[in-house]
Amino acid sequence: MSIRLGDEAPNFTALTTQGEINFHEWLGDSWGVLFSHPKDYTPVCTTELGMAARMKPDFEKRNVKIIGLSVDPLDSHMGWEKDIEETQGTAVNFPMIADSDRKVSDLYGMIHPNASDTFTVRSVFVIGPDKKVKLTLTYPASTGRNFDELLRVIDSLQLTANYSVATPVNWKDGDDCIIVPAVSNEDAKEKFPAGWKELKPYLRVTPQPNKVKGEGQSA
Ligand code: BEZ
Secondary structure, eight states: OOOTTTTTTTOOEEEETTEEHHHHHHHTSSSSEEEESSSSSOHHHHHHHHHHHHHHHHHHHHTTTEEEEEEOOOOHHHHHHHHHHHSSSSSSSSSSOTTTOHHHHHHOOOOOTTTTTSSOOOOEEEOOTTTTTEEEEEETSSOOOOOOHHHHHHHHHHHHHHSEEEEOOOOTTTSSSEEETSSSSHHHHHOOOTOOEEEEEEEEOOOOOSSSSSSOOOO
């Protein structure tokens, strides 16, 4: 069965390049990003892992741990990581799950048999500190993911978890937000002292609350 938004992220124990982990214990109170790679020693994955390693501080700033997965064994991961460091200029600095028995891939529905029986697709799961799945993405093997987009969605998820706002099309951190329809204008006066522009009664645009001085209250 596929994993849907709001589901608890299935727990598992697995061998990784940084030792055996229990996934939920490893996550602790952090947010998490679990992403799969079709296979070791493949070119697109090599570039993705180099980029993920370079961007690890950006994830850490947001209290997000990142973890990769590929259906090859640990010794293969270790050898591949040397190539990644050599070609991408950054050592892989987060755990890579060695899922040679496909236990985790099957648990998370990362193998799509009509695409490939043997490779995983490029799955991404963003998991909140409550262990609930907040985002799922599925890319084809031939298309590398955009890790800036992952950070953008995480910024939105973390903002909307704390304030009564949603984020509009192409939003990025610092842009105006939308007051959720469940908040009345009466309540909005208190929650959004910077005010809002009402384009329609259901479309009220307000400055990003955590960037407005004195607008510190949560949802
Ligand atoms: C890659 O990561 O380069 C790749 C993996 C599987 C199929 C095609 C490309």
